[in-house]
Amino acid sequence: MTSTPDPVDAITAQWAAVRPELDTVPMAVFGRIYRLSSAMALRIDKAYKPFGIARGEFDVLATLRRSGEPYTLSPRQLSATLMLTTGGMTGRLDRLERAGLLSRSPDPHDRRGLRVTLSDRGRALVDEAVEAGLAAQRDALESALDEEEAEQLAGLLRKLLTSIGA
Secondary structure (H helix, E strand, O other), rough: OOOOHHHEEEEEEHHHHHOOOHHHHHHHHHHHHHHHHHHHEEEEEEHHHHHOOOOHHHHHHHHHHHHOOOOOOOOOHHHHOOOOHHHHHHHHHHHHHHHHOOOEEEEEEEEEEEEEEEEEHHHHHHHHHHHHHHHHHHHHOOOOOHHHHHHHHHHHHHHHHHHHOO
16 A cells, blocks of 8 residues: 655655664654644544533543543542643643532542542533544544554554553
């Protein structure tokens, strides 16, 4: 399958011209992953915008939703799942609580702890937003890959992520 050259091809060709001994395959792979991630971040942002949330806020709501009933986690659990500092988490929780998408309450098992619970409104919003985000991702995949290729790519990326401990 022949594909159209992209900006990463231009970069690796420039390196090949000045340093032909370099193996630029890693640069080609990770350069494309980086560019793909950046481009998809913009598409996902557009998909979530009608819901009044950004990707970071979606991530909090989605983590609570995926946790199952009663859709409650501690701020520490949320921070660990999202790889976010407690300060960054507090800001997100403040915005989402003001919007009525979640609530914070004392942890009945830990006097110093809090519990974060997805509100009914938050659950409805994240259920719609996840469909919009998936549609944007599906459109991108289907514009270039068939189902088998998409599954193969997912498997190869899983293999790579696992190998580097991410």
